[in-house]
Amino acid sequence: MSEESQSKFEAYPVSEALPRLGWKPEADDRGTLDQHVSEKPAPHLSGAPDGGLAAWLVVVAVNLVLFSTFGVANTWGVFQAYYEENLLRHTSPSNIAWIGSAQYALVYFPALATGRMFDLGYFKIPCFAASCVIIASAFLTAECTQFWQFFLVQGLSLGICCGIIVGPALVVISHWFDGKRGLAMSLAAIGASIGSTVFPAAAQKLIPLIGFKWTMRVFGFILLATLGTANILLKRRLPPVNIHGGLFNLKAFRNAAYVIFSIAGILAFLGLYTELTYISVSAVEIGVSENFAFYIIAIANGASTFGRLSSGLMGDKIGALNTMVIFTAMSGIMTFAWPFATNESQLIAIATIYGFSSGGFVALFAVAAVAMGDMEDAGRRVGMFMSLAGFGAIAGPPISGAICTASGGFADAGGIIMFAAGLLLLARYLLAPLWGKC
Template sequence: MAPKIRPSSSDEKQLSTDAVVDTQQEIDQGPPDGGLVAWMTIAGGWLIYFCGLGFSNAYGAFQDFYVRKFFTNKTPSEIAWIGSFEIALQFFLGIPVGIAFDAGYFHHLMIGGSLVYCFSLFMVSLAQPGQYYQIFLAQGVGMGLGLAMTFLPVLTVVAHHFSRRRGFAIGIMTSGASIGGIVFPIMLNKLIFGPQGFATGVRATAAVITGLLVIANLLMRTRPPVLKEGDPRLMRTPVSVLLKDVPYMTCVVSGVLLTLGIFYPIFYLQLFSIKHGIDQNLAFYIVSFINAGGFFGRLVPNFLADKVGSYNVLIPASFACAALVLAILGVRDAAGAIVVALLYGAMNGAHISVTPALLSDISSDVSEVGIRMGLYFSFIAAAALFGQPISGALLTDKFIWWRGTVFSGACLIAGAVVLMWSRYLFLRRKGGGQLQWI
């Protein structure tokens, strides 16, 4: 029997070096557009969106409960500040979170954000009726901070695993928000308006979310390039450079205008339906109908975006959102409310899921995707914060519905027009070529 020959230490070192080189070459060739690790990460991201934005999309149930039961001494505008601050905070911290992601702190952000989010949701269940500050701190500040630490990194990590099919992958992942937006409003309406009551209902929801976020964190992986000292990709794109990028900043302005109006049906359509005599048992499902439409709106448009360009999908979807918001004024019965909810959900879902793909597409390198997304979401944070309180103030405690509806519709139309201008500027920068790319 021939003796086994053990490689020398120099041979072992060479084999190790060759393996590193092969791995580095594989990474430098770009994202694999698939594979077990990539799809496990998408599955983990799906759960993050299910528990994060999916729960945020159920805020209409909280708005209705707070207005009619929990904070009867507060106006709709004051109550809307809770949900608006939660949404705004996740966007406002976009720059530091984006920089931390680009620096390699993906798992730190995800684990920390999940812990903060779950703890805050349990704290919501301890709030007492009429104690506005308790809900604001737990749901507005605490849960908003948890969302801020998880929302952007999950979007950005897709660029580590997908390139050609990035839009479709983002669509699949963000569809978790739609499914969560279907499940949680039904769950919350049945629990907090039912015999279980507010505290038990919120705690039950928090327990489910905690378990799912543990699974999500176990599934996700990053795939950043291993760069040597002096590699130009190590040079972080300064924020000052992006602020001078006119096509990109025009896109940001568009995002601000769109965000002022995009959340109006999610906040107010359930309350609108109840105030217009639609059966309460059916009206409880209105937010779920919005998110049911959003499930398809996050898949089909993203698939099309990979084929015809992100701008070419996002612009029509934005105009459609505006038309459907204005159509709320014509709703008089349950059938009308359901149709508007489903169609709006589809177009809103397209807007939310295609925007990250667009920001990835217009980034010159994967190393700047985080900062571009972070800057974009930081700017739209103010719009997310003030949009629905403004709508609530226009609504007043007399529920003058046309004021808030027209305001939101006008903002969406203006945002869509500015988005068209942003597309034109990018095309001009590229010399008018590659029309399908954007």
């Protein structure tokens, strides 16, 4: 075959030739075709609009998703304190923490599968099914009375289904935004902060008025409205592309920066959720009233609203990794300072600064992961990072609780977060010159 004929042959994909020969692929044939035909990206895979009604409605949808998922998960500190004093008073705090840790971790673990599914085009149906289970879990939690029931419903069921939605929702923003990606991601991430502020405050007000059961039912109705709206507005812009490989793309780990970044994610989540889990409990121990201790979580999560927005604006200016280093280091410092708080005012100040700084990592990790490879494989790459980070999320609070019981402090969590900040700095150094935007 001549070079000219060969170039014409290669430029004419099999996926276009077959329909002209009278053959149309059925749904059952798709998997087989994908194994033999490498789909090339469509011309419009780049050039995100960076705005427009459809793009901003997607941001609103992701905002509602994070409100309903991370918002509920970040409320765990309130439930930890309530269960210790009431429903599960005969269960150790470390064991109770496993419910919240499972919930935290499972927000991340399913991303390994859902990220790959997103790249292949499976998006709307999994999100809808998971939304239904999340709503049902809220109503079922109201009926739980024993540890294993809370662990199964509030820990495993709610956590897994939150994870099915979160990963693809974070990636879909990158379909619509490029130059303003940090801003769009941070605006969406504010939903987690708002949810993390609304749910604890609502729980504090409603439990004494209408009881735990009806409080959880009210949460269920809120989730019905927010997730219902989100499912209507969520929409991808780019067509699915089958990048060869399974759920786990080992080629991504040829990038040393991505490897370091993933390790930093594990360590960061190993320490970041410790303060959110135990700060209400520590508030009561230093003399803060139980009624106000519930609001400490709301204050921290409310402050993270400004941290997420600020980190997004900074990320577009100086780079996502540069911003994450600064905000993660601040979180580590505040975790070291937390045990030294001796009164309500000091604890509020620490919770405010901690909430502000911890929001930066959560708001930008998907932006950094997307930037470390091609857009066609972004879902799988973000999914791998989130699944690895989930190991830190599930182990962090129970380990810190056990260490605190033995040593009387949480210094280990602060040290781990500072080490994670150092690894983030190393990852950005591997990607660009020290003072470059990264």
